[in-house]
Amino acid sequence: MNDTPKPSRSGAAVTDQDALDFHSRGRPGKLEITPTKPMATQRDLSLAYSPGVAVPVKAIAADPSLAFDYTTRGNLVAVISNGTAILGLGNLGPLASKPVMEGKAVLFKRFADVDSIDLEIDTEDVDAFVNSVRYLGPSFGGINLEDIKAPDCFVIESRLRELMDIPVFHDDQHGTAIIAVAGMINALHLTGRDIKTTRLVCNGAGAAGIACIELVKAMGMPSENVLLCDTKGVVYQGRTEGMNQWKSAHATPTDARTLEEAMKGADIFFGVSAKGALTGEMVRSMAPRPIIFAMANPDPEITPEEVAEVRDDAIMATGRSDYPNQVNNVLGFPYIFRGALDVRARTINEPMKIAAAKALAELAREDVPDEVAAAYQGVRPRFGPQYIIPVPFDPRLLSEIPAAVAQAAMDSGVAGKPIPDMAAYKLQLSARRDPIVGTLARIYERVRRNPKRVVFAEGEEEQVIRAAASFAAQKLGTAILIGREDIVRDTAAQAGIEIRDGIEIHNARLSKRNPDYIDNLYARLQRQGYLLRDCQRLINTDRNYFGATMVALGDADAMVTGVTRNYSTVLTDVRRVIDTRPGHRVIGVSIVLVRGRTVVVADTAVHDMPSGEELADIAEEAAGFARRLGYEPRVAMLAYSTFGQPEGERSRHVREAVQILDRRRVDFEFDGEMAADVALNPKAMAAYPFCRLSGPATVLVMPAFHSASISTKMMQELGGATVIGPLLVGLDKPVQILSLGARDSDIVNMAALAAFNVG
Ligand SMILES: NC(=O)C1=CN([C@@H]2O[C@H](COP(=O)(O)OP(=O)(O)OC[C@H]3O[C@@H](n4cnc5c(N)ncnc54)[C@H](OP(=O)(O)O)[C@@H]3O)[C@@H](O)[C@H]2O)C=CC1
Ligand SMILES: CC(=O)C(=O)O
Numbered sequence: 001m002n003d004t005p006k007p008s009r010s011g012a013a014v015t016d017q018d019a020l021d022f023h024s025r026g027r028p029g030k031l032e033i034t035p036t037k038p039m040a041t042q043r044d045l046s047l048a049y050s051p052g053v054a055v056p057v058k059a060i061a062a063d064p065s066l067a068f069d070y071t072t073r074g075n076l077v078a079v080i081s082n083g084t085a086i087l088g089l090g091n092l093g094p095l096a097s098k099p100v101m102e103g104k105a106v107l108f109k110r111f112a113d114v115d116s117i118d119l120e121i122d123t124e125d126v127d128a129f130v131n132s133v134r135y136l137g138p139s140f141g142g143i144n145l146e147d148i149k150a151p152d153c154f155v156i157e158s159r160l161r162e163l164m165d166i167p168v169f170h171d172d173q174h175g176t177a178i179i180a181v182a183g184m185i186n187a188l189h190l191t192g193r194d195i196k197t198t199r200l201v202c203n204g205a206g207a208a209g210i211a212c213i214e215l216v217k218a219m220g221m222p223s224e225n226v227l228l229c230d231t232k233g234v235v236y237q238g239r240t241e242g243m244n245q246w247k248s249a250h251a252t253p254t255d256a257r258t259l260e261e262a263m264k265g266a267d268i269f270f271g272v273s274a275k276g277a278l279t280g281e282m283v284r285s286m287a288p289r290p291i292i293f294a295m296a297n298p299d300p301e302i303t304p305e306e307v308a309e310v311r312d313d314a315i316m317a318t319g320r321s322d323y324p325n326q327v328n329n330v331l332g333f334p335y336i337f338r339g340a341l342d343v344r345a346r347t348i349n350e351p352m353k354i355a356a357a358k359a360l361a362e363l364a365r366e367d368v369p370d371e372v373a374a375a376y377q378g379v380r381p382r383f384g385p386q387y388i389i390p391v392p393f394d395p396r397l398l399s400e401i402p403a404a405v406a407q408a409a410m411d412s413g414v415a416g417k418p419i420p421d422m423a424a425y426k427l428q429l430s431a432r433r434d435p436i437v438g439t440l441a442r443i444y445e446r447v448r449r450n451p452k453r454v455v456f457a458e459g460e461e462e463q464v465i466r467a468a469a470s471f472a473a474q475k476l477g478t479a480i481l482i483g484r485e486d487i488v489r490d491t492a493a494q495a496g497i498e499i500r501d502g503i504e505i506h507n508a509r510l511s512k513r514n515p516d517y518i519d520n521l522y523a524r525l526q527r528q529g530y531l532l533r534d535c536q537r538l539i540n541t542d543r544n545y546f547g548a549t550m551v552a553l554g555d556a557d558a559m560v561t562g563v564t565r566n567y568s569t570v571l572t573d574v575r576r577v578i579d580t581r582p583g584h585r586v587i588g589v590s591i592v593l594v595r596g597r598t599v600v601v602a603d604t605a606v607h608d609m610p611s612g613e614e615l616a617d618i619a620e621e622a623a624g625f626a627r628r629l630g631y632e633p634r635v636a637m638l639a640y641s642t643f644g645q646p647e648g649e650r651s652r653h654v655r656e657a658v659q660i661l662d663r664r665r666v667d668f669e670f671d672g673e674m675a676a677d678v679a680l681n682p683k684a685m686a687a688y689p690f691c692r693l694s695g696p697a698t699v700l701v702m703p704a705f706h707s708a709s710i711s712t713k714m715m716q717e718l719g720g721a722t723v724i725g726p727l728l729v730g731l732d733k734p735v736q737i738l739s740l741g742a743r744d745s746d747i748v749n750m751a752a753l754a755a756f757n758v759g
């Protein structure tokens with residue numbers, strides 16, 4: 001396996017300050033609760049609360065299964081910990097565990113649309129813990145126990161499983177075991193091993209370790225082939241020190257006493273212990289083509305670089321996202337609970353776990369979609385030593401894993417509500433996906449494959465420097481900060497931002513390119529009332545002119561700006577330097593992402609009251625933009641009226657635009673004029689059977705700037721939508737303008753969109 005590429009970090013590493021800022025910014029923490037019903041009127045109140053609420057109360061009292069129909073129970077999982085084994089950091093208590101538990105709760109939501117809340121319980125007493133949880137059954141559809149130390153976790157989980165009629169799942173045990181076994185199945189396949197003759201050493205005999213070896217044995221590895229180790233060394237038959245019944249059950253008759261001795265000739269190493277527990281020497285002593293899963297978090301037992309120093313034939317995985325082969329339970333718990341909840345499973349049993357592991361292993365062997373390539377810096381992974389397990393951003397996880405788990409629950413008789421049509425269920429699962437994940441991941445992947453030089457014009461601003469550092473660290477290209485070098489460096493130092501490789505600082509006044517930039521600007525503006533002196537001043541002192549000219553003359557590929565000045569001023573400046581792309585019209589489009597759907601809205605930036613002709617151009621630009629993003633455009637020309645009713649002056653332009661598009665014979669679906677509900681809601685559209693759109697619109701062309709701007713901002717503020725943009729489309733060179741005070745993550749997204757040349 002000498003052709004195995006050397007392991008490398010993806011470069012998305014974060015600083016301690018990044019992590020603290022991420023957690024404290026805006027509303028502290030990572031989640032909030034939002035209502036699903038309006039609570040606006042007296043009637044709403046009467047329905048949601050007294051007296052209306054009494055009706056579902058009585059219904060549930062008569063038939064408890066109705067709680068799934070009338071409450072959140074069926075989609076709600078509690079992530080519960082006492083903080084006694086937080087990642088590999090040890091017993092730091094319940095309060096300190098809260099960031100991890102909140103994190104798991106948001107991952108449930110993000111990856112599988114499972115609502116989740118963290119509960120930290122302040123006790124190390126097993127009985128008290130069990131009692132705190134057992135009475136919570138009516139609140140939840142499932143219980144995810146987390147980061148509870150062994151052996152307490154074994155007692156807690158088995159007692160709660162007996163006491164509660166919903167799935168109780170200690171993720172550090174079974175989640176980890178499922179993912180590790182999935183990776184192992186593929187690694188065995190790649191190295192041509194038979195599980196029956198393979199020897200495994202598992203370092204860590206706690207929650208994760210015991211569960212991993214139990215599942216491995218359930219998959220067919222003979223007990224005598226498995227050596228378990230802990231802080232005292234090998235768990236051998238007859239050992240008395242540091243033992244408990246769970247370790248004893250896996251004690252082996254062996255002469256090996258230390259991890260070092262155990263590792264000699266071993267085929268597989270599972271590390272679920274602590275940072276640095278495995279040495280290069282031990283790796284050297286393993287069998288040919290060894291399989292090493294160093295899963296301790298946040299730092300593995302050994303790094304891929306350290307393994308690569310001693311041998312080049314290993315298949316290596318860690319629990320981290322910044323190396324290839326992330327063996328982490330995030331690949332399991334969202335989807336396992338999704339499947340279990342959807343069939344109202346009473347428990348998560350062995351067949352469901354094995355089904356999840358097999359489905360994961362199978363996914364890694366299939367061809368991967370674009371978004372998966374994103375996590376591999378544009379190098380499309382292919383099943384092999386560097387890709388034995390799917391990545392967390394793989395969109396297929398959400399349709400495949402829950403379906404496999406649900407099927408296994410049905411087959412093993414624990415499903416309370418079987419799924420009648422699996423194919424339809426898989427489609428429903430895909431629709432649960434948060435679309436922003438896919439859209440941005442695709443763009444990032446393409447930019448990484450073809451990195452660009454991007455100007456960050458307001459280079460002295462802290463959030464811009466932070467964004468530039470992140471852009472460079474994510475290997476999206478070179479970030480060019482415009483500003484005075486000493487000020488940029490001081491601001492960066494004070495904010496704890498490292499100016500690393502991939503960042504350049506350009507001071508406009510000192511640039512050798514100034515004479516050329518001034519000549520270029522003067523040639524463009526001399527007949528618009530500008531003197532040479534004016535152009536000198538603009539290039540020397542105005543970072544937008546300097547930066548845009550860099551892009552115009554090819555010294556950079558794209559630019560982002562606008563954090564410190566208002567949109568229209570910046571747009572005017574930029575358009576003085578950069579032309580409209582021949583045959584195009586400059587417009588602004590916004591991408592609106594709401595659960596389950598993405599729509600493109602135009603024109604959100606440039607034309608105030610567009611004519612029919614201009615609306616037709618806007619439709620063409622927006623449709624082209626949607627295609628470049630990978631969406632099939634179905635363009636609705638919006639108005640307050642639908643096909644002539646009610647009549648009105650403003651709808652006339654929209655009708656005209658439709659006629660113009662007809663004459664132009666454009667190659668995308670369009671129709672109008674129509675109201676927004678008709679465009680977006682198939683039931684409302686059904687009232688107009690002659691409508692030419694084959695489904696809900698994906699592109700909304702607004703009748704005027706005010707309606708475009710108002711509606712997108714309302715969607716953002718009131719509708720919970722994520723709005724990206726306005727993005728400038730139709731310029732000859734890619735420039736994107738940020739909103740005043742944009743945050744670093746928004747700036748990075750815009751820089752990536754500019755580099756992608758989305759416009
Ligand atoms: N990648 C992933 O998805 C997951 C990774 N993990 C990681 O696994 C590790 C263990 O977690 P968990 O099982 O929940 O914790 P537990 O506290 O339940 O168990 C820890 C086990 O590790 C052993 N151990 C600790 N340090 C060493 C060492 N230096 N050498 C040998 N054994 C050691 C302990 O030994 P003893 O019994 O003697 O005290 C104990 O058996 C953590 O680092 C965690 O981050 C956990 C879950 C998921
Ligand atoms: C990933 C995880 O659950 C852990 O490290 O504890």
Ligand SMILES: [Mg+2]
Nearest residue numbers: 087146147172
């Ligand atoms: Mg954990």
